[in-house]
Structure formats: structure tokens, C-alpha cells
Amino acid sequence: MRMNIKKVKAVYFSPCKSTGKLTERIAFRVAKLLDVPAEIIDFTLPKARENKYLFKKDELAVFGLPTYAGRIPNKILPFVKEGFLAESTPAICIVTYGNRSFDSSLTELLSETGNNGFKALALSAWPCRHVFSDKIAIGRPSEEDLKKADYFAERARDLIKKYKSADDIKSPSIPGKEEVLPYYSPKKDDGEPAVFLKAKPKTDSGKCINCGVCASVCPMGSVSYKNFSEVNGICIKCQACIKNCPEQAKYFDDEAFLSHVRMLENNFTAKKEPEIYI
Ligand SMILES: Cc1cc2nc3c(=O)[nH]c(=O)nc-3n(C[C@H](O)[C@H](O)[C@H](O)COP(=O)(O)O)c2cc1C
Ligand code: SF4
Ligand code: SF4
Numbered sequence: 001m002r003m004n005i006k007k008v009k010a011v012y013f014s015p016c017k018s019t020g021k022l023t024e025r026i027a028f029r030v031a032k033l034l035d036v037p038a039e040i041i042d043f044t045l046p047k048a049r050e051n052k053y054l055f056k057k058d059e060l061a062v063f064g065l066p067t068y069a070g071r072i073p074n075k076i077l078p079f080v081k082e083g084f085l086a087e088s089t090p091a092i093c094i095v096t097y098g099n100r101s102f103d104s105s106l107t108e109l110l111s112e113t114g115n116n117g118f119k120a121l122a123l124s125a126w127p128c129r130h131v132f133s134d135k136i137a138i139g140r141p142s143e144e145d146l147k148k149a150d151y152f153a154e155r156a157r158d159l160i161k162k163y164k165s166a167d168d169i170k171s172p173s174i175p176g177k178e179e180v181l182p183y184y185s186p187k188k189d190d191g192e193p194a195v196f197l198k199a200k201p202k203t204d205s206g207k208c209i210n211c212g213v214c215a216s217v218c219p220m221g222s223v224s225y226k227n228f229s230e231v232n233g234i235c236i237k238c239q240a241c242i243k244n245c246p247e248q249a250k251y252f253d254d255e256a257f258l259s260h261v262r263m264l265e266n267n268f269t270a271k272k273e274p275e276i277y278i
Contacts (some may be wrong), residue, residue, distance in 0.1 A: 002161060002163070002164060003160055004058055005036055007036055007059045008039075009061050010024045010040045011063050012040075013219070015238035016129075016240055018128035019064045019094075019095075019128070020042060020044075021146075022094060022128075022146075025141075025149045027060075027092075029150050029153035030060065030092070030153045034157060043076075045219060046221040052083055052084070052085065055084065056087065057088055060091065061086070061091040061118060062092045062094070063094065063113055063118075064094045065080070070103030070184035071105050071183055071184075072095075073238075074183070075236050080109075081116070086113075087117055090121055091113055092122045092124075093113060094106075094124045094125070096126045099127045099136050099140075101184075102125040104181045106174055107178065108180045114171065120169070120172075121156065121160070121163070122155065122278045123276075123277040126145060126274045127140060127272040127274065128140050132237075133265055135265045137271075152274075172278055173277070186260045187260065187263050189259050190259075196257040199252060199256070200231040201231060201235065201252055202251055202252070202253055205249075208229065209249075213245060215228055217241060218241055219236065220234050222235055237252075
């Protein structure tokens with residue numbers, strides 16, 4: 001008897017879509033190789049996080065999270081802890097990052113999914129466009145990255161075929177990243193700490209056409225539907241409102257934030273490769 005997977009679920013948080021693109025590519029590729037259906041659980045928007053999601057033993061979960069400050073986005077962590085329940089469900093964990101470092105995000109995702117009853121059999125980290133800049137890892141995930149994602153999916157399928165049951169899965173380790181470290185502290189271009197926790201996007205009223213797209217894509221539900229230039233709740237700096245505004249009316253002008261972006265552009269443009277742990 002071999003492990004029998006009947007469905008693959010792509011499960012992700014992805015305000016600016018890179019994480020979703022890679023997670024879906026991997027999940028749908030594995031599903032095709034196993035000849036089973038795939039479905040998407042996109043928990044980017046607040047409404048999707050009102051549910052709890054149950055996973056069966058004969059399903060495969062492919063989790064995708066972006067790296068924020070070297071970890072899983074901290075405002076999303078409570079949902080990652082409480083929103084998913086598994087019974088020894090096999091899993092694949094992937095993270096994306098903006099070409100600086102994924103630091104502890106993959107280790108944290110492995111640990112949190114493990115706490116919820118998932119058995120991760122393959123892990124990977126993917127350099128992607130940094131949502132803060134149009135100069136860092138632009139165009140990634142590229143076609144070449146997506147082909148590597150297919151290769152990773154094939155290796156994961158080989159592992160699924162190898163195991164007799166999910167209880168036998170031995171999760172891979174991430175050499176040098178065994179521990180979850182404290183959050184990364186962003187730096188300004190002079191090396192001093194960049195403090196922009198309270199920064200919020202501004203709106204150019206001369207450009208805004210009041211279409212409401214920014215409010216509909218905010219993962220925190222923080223852009224006011226009464227006045228689209230108002231951000232009432234928490235802003236996690238995800239950039240979804242900025243990237244999706246059809247009129248380029250949204251922008252950040254916080255000096256510490258802009259200085260951090262310059263620091264990233266000065267130091268983290270050299271091409272990085274995806275890392276696979278199986
Ligand atoms: C608040 C915030 C913090 C980030 N921190 C990091 C980081 O520590 N290291 C890194 O390389 N990229 C970092 N990034 C970049 C994202 O990880 C990267 O752009 C990711 O692919 C975005 O995923 P998405 O397109 O699915 O939203 C950060 C992005 C945001 C919004
Ligand atoms: S998406 Fe842009 S144009 Fe549309 S309401 Fe928001 S700021 Fe205005
Ligand atoms: S307001 Fe902040 S959290 Fe909401 S979409 Fe814009 S950048 Fe993201």
C-alpha cells in the first residue's frame with residue numbers, strides 16, 4: 001500500500017500575486033502528475049479568514065507565504081496557527097521573498113504547519129519581485145523559475161510515491177536555519193534603523209477616479225469604502241492597493257520607508273536562485 005492522495009489544495013496568502021502564482025503552479029503540477037483534482041484556498045482577503053479549513057489524510061496541502069521582515073507576515077500568523085486543521089495531512093511548504101533573504105520564514109512555516117498536524121515532505125524558497133521596488137528581481141517568478149517549480153513538483157511527487165503513509169514522512173531540514181529568529185529590522189540607506197511601522201499609503205486626489213479597487217484588494221480591510229483615500233485600520237505595507245490602482249494614484253511618501261527601499265536597491269539586486277529542500 002502506498003500513500004493515496006485524492007486531492008491537492010493550493011493554500012496561500014499573496015497580496016501582490018507572486019506567492020499565489022508559484023503556489024498554484026506547484027500544486028496544479030503535482031495534481032496533474034498524480035491525476036487528481038486541485039483546488040485553491042486563497043486566504044489573502046479578510047473574508048476568507050473568517051473560515052476554518054479542514055484537511056483530510058488523503059489530501060495534499062501546498063502552503064505558500066511571502067516573507068515579511070524575515071518571517072511569516074506577523075498579522076497573518078494567528079490565522080496560520082488557527083485557521084487550518086489537519087490529521088497527518090501531507091504538505092509542501094513554500095515561501096517567496098524579495099531577493100534580500102527569506103531568513104526564518106520557511107522554518108516558521110514548517111513549524112506552524114507541523115503544529116497543526118501537517119507533515120511537510122518538501123520545502124522551497126523563491127526569490128521574487130520585491131513589492132517595495134521596481135528595480136529588485138523584476139519579472140520574477142520568471143518562466144525559468146516556473147520551470148524550476150515544475151521540477152520541484154516532480155520531486156515532491158516522487159516522495160509522495162515513496163511513502164507508505166503520511167505518518168512515515170520525515171520533514172527535510174533547512175541547513176543553517178533550524179531556529180526561528182527574531183523579525184528582521186529594516187535599515188535605512190545610511191545603515192540606521194528604518195522605522196516605518198505606522199506609515200500608510202497616500203492618495204493623489206487629482207488621479208483617483210473612486211473606482212474602489214484599492215479597498216477591495218486590501219488584505220487588512222483597512223482602506224475605507226466611504227473614502228478611498230482613508231486607511232483606517234492596520235497597514236502591513238503589502239503594496240496591493242498601490243500595484244492594483246488603475247490610475248497609479250496611491251503611493252508611500254514616508255521618508256524612512258523610502259530610505260529602506262533605496263538601501264534594498266543598493267544592496268540586493270544580484271540574482272538569487274530558488275532553494276529546494278527535500
Ligand atoms: C512588509 C514587507 C516586508 C518584507 N520583508 C522582506 C524580507 O524580509 N526579505 C525579503 O527578501 N523580502 C521581503 N519582502 C518582499 C516580499 O517577500 C516579496 O516581494 C514577496 O514575493 C511578495 O509576495 P506577494 O507578491 O505574493 O505579495 C517584504 C515585503 C513586505 C510587503
Ligand atoms: S484604486 Fe486608485 S483610482 Fe481606484 S479608488 Fe483606489 S486610489 Fe482611487
Ligand atoms: S493599505 Fe496597506 S495593507 Fe492595505 S493594501 Fe495598501 S499597503 Fe496593503
